[in-house]
Amino acid sequence: MLTSESLKRIDREIAKYPAEQKQSAVMAALAIAQEEQGWLSSAAIEFVAGYLGMAPIAAYEVASFYNMYDLKPVGKYKVSVCTNLPCMLTGGVDAGEYLKTKLGIGYNETTPDGLITLKEGECMGACGDAPVMIVNNRRMCSWMNPEQIDKLLAELK
């Protein structure tokens, strides 16, 4: 189900917790599975649960509770735009609208070529860099004015 490299990463996470607390590694394991497969299928969640010796429903509860897990396929790039108040004051909402127009899609939609999924995100903890957005849960993009957004879109191929 997962590559040996992913399993090695999961094993490193498991080692952080007391031997009888393998379940503590579930958040990291699900993130690693999602990173490898692009999203979390039921099969992937069940696999992670089995690997950690927990009930599948318990792993599913975690996957469905935290909003950076994707339980449906997303585009090659997931762009999450923060529109919370500090970002909104300095253009976060405008940045989201600009992206919608440029990509021809709304929030929670994917471009027809499967390249980009647009999401409205909650506070990312970088309000001093507003407006901010995150690509694929990993890359924080700061001070996203129209010029910066154009540059980012040109890069995402």
Next chain:
Amino acid sequence: MAILGAINPMLSVGLDGDNAWRLADYVKRGGYVALRRILEQKLPQEYVINEVKKSVLRGRGGAGFPTGLKWSFMPRSFPGDKYVVCNSDEGEPGTFKDRDILRYNPHSVIEGMAIAAFAMGAVRGYNYIHGEVWEIYERFEEAIDEARAAGFLGADILGSGFNFDLFGHHGYGAYICGEETALLESIEGKKGQPRFKPPFPASFGLYGRPTTINNTETFASVPYIINLGGEHYLEAGKANNGGTKLFSVSGHVNRPGNYEIPLGTPFATLLEMAGGIRGGRKLKGCIPGGSSAPVVPAAAMMDCTMDYDSIAKAGSMLGSGAVIVMDETTCMVKALERLSFFYYEESCGQCTPCREGTSWLYKVVHRIEHGQGRPDDLDLLASVTGNIMGRTICALGDAASMPVQSFIKHYRDEFAYHIEQKKCLVPVDVQRAGSGFFTATV
């Protein structure tokens, strides 16, 4: 540059350069001296806790609870494993100081946690890091490896016989995990739903063991307290508000960013350090302690000093030190609508008053903003907040209610105008110009 400005700083001293976060740099600027002194001179646990008590360090995560007192609640001699946990799940809108501490000064957190573990007899620690700041999580893991290799973490630290190991744990997008018992549930590999208290974490925490949870900045301040002495640390701030604090300034200012200033510094000074209001416009209001703190109108805010007591006197909370500045181009109804949406999204769904109430708050503010408000909506909002507050397991319900109550209290005319005229008091094009999205240069 890590921190944009400072007055008599501690935490942000010497953070220039790309390698400031590295162990070698931290040691060069006096890092791990406090831990070494405690272990080599075999100072008693009580000494450490007393210094922290004398410093009047108050929790930097939002509640402002005295740290030394919290540490004294831990049953130090209780047999078996005990834990210290760092709360770096920084998701309170407006707050971005812990991100910079971990980005530029991660070893101060590691040293602070090791000292805390020593003082409370803990053997293991976790730092729970906000999932959205992934690079910070990876950097912290690297800093832990450096500390372990140098003998500051692990078994028999500096030959003293004291054992303490530390690990990073990342979140994955849930504001509620900033609540300390939700955070513990999350480390245990569960949904982040807060626990009913009592029992408090000091008696029943992580894996049911005694646990103390502190904010990143709180732990990071500990080495400075031990080095300076508790009394000198207190003097760096003002009475009952020890030390310096990082303030995250966001919104309509020319230089948004983090500033380290002594507690008790006038708000006007901080605003000036942040470059003042954009475009020379006027301050309309300010949320001084993160989105959950009540909004304070301009005139009252300009009279405040930045410390727990002064902000409380103005009817708000210093909280996490997240200062959200709003100028006269801000529609207060729209601002509140966005905050209410946030709490509605992030309610964990465990308690009915919060789960249902935050949904109502958002729906009613939304309809006012969109020209469908009803004459009795402001009373309805007051009634809903009254039915949420004090009736939930954790503070999220209160956090959702306080912005609603304070925005309506201070800007009632603007809400009434919206309901009667079915439009914003501040014209939409003025609001858009205020955001500067199409005009600002980086």
